[in-house]
Amino acid sequence: MEEQIIKAVEDLDEEKVIKLANEALINGMEPFHLLNLIKEGMDRVGKLYESKQYFIADLIMAGLIFKEVLKLDKMMAQFQNSDNRKVGRILVGTVKGDLHDIGKDIFKGMMEASQFDVIDLGVDVSKEAFVQGVQKYDPDIIGLSGVLNFTIESMKETVAALEKAGLRENRLIILGGSHLTKEACEYIGADYYTNDASLGVEYCRKWIETKYNMRSIDDGATNLSSNR
CATH class of the missing domain: 3.40.50.280 (Cobalamin-binding domain)
Structure with a gap:
């Protein structure tokens, strides 16, 4: 699943990223580890941009996907539960x-x-x-x-x-x-x-x-x- 998450971010497949991220959190993956996977996918997007295979709009899309992951219920609940x-x-x-x-x-x-x-x-x-x-x-x-x-x-x-x-x-x-x-x-x-x-x-x-x-x-x- 980890490689699937990274690849989905690299492919800018928002729907698949959200689906896999939800499944990972439900199955007990730590939010920090999940964010590291998302980041690795975004790093790949950055390299594709540097090689001119992706454009600025793709970089922006990767950023939006990251923000959507942060908004997931289980991700938000993790932050709220640790407030104290x-x-x-x-x-x-x-x-x-x-x-x-x-x-x-x-x-x-x-x-x-x-x-x-x-x-x-x-x-x-x-x-x-x-x-x-x-x-x-x-x-x-x-x-x-x-x-x-x-x-x-x-x-x-x-x-x-x-x-x-x-x-x-x-x-x-x-x-x-x-x-x-x-x-x-x-x-x-x-x-x-x-x-x-x-x-x-x-x-x-x-x-x-x-x-x-x-x-x-x-x-x-x-x-x-x-x-x-």
Whole structure:
């Protein structure tokens, strides 16, 4: 079934993806694992786009399929049932000047499946909006997403604004985008960058585990409301 799910996403067969995803969840597949399969299919779509076999409309379709999977009743129920067992809070958004949200939404879905409380500011988010969001929601982690090359400057300005507002200390700032490099991350002033949503989620989980001195997130989620 796993390969069928991946192939259905690659083929952009929304009806088949939804049918298989529902069956997988009913049969006990973990939401995070299911999202990893969907992501693998979307990675294949991306490669087909790069080889000019698929077009921008196909990329958009893949993103829509992913969002439909997130809306499945059993997927939504999983997130709702774990509301009182959140391991941490993350504030995410696509930075100023960029309207792309597929990568952000994949990361968001995986973080929710990993029992994080995710606050999504949307796309084209200004540095001021990030500052206000951090002040309002007090997240453990701040995720800046961007696809276009010029977003490196937007990310740098956002990190600088957070530092100026005194909101940088004791928080992880993670960057997401296919164009990012180690050098770009250092230039921006962030803690970590990733070109792969799965690796980003894994890093955030380990960081939270260390921050709150948990034995292991996998041993059971911890309610952190008392630590805020």
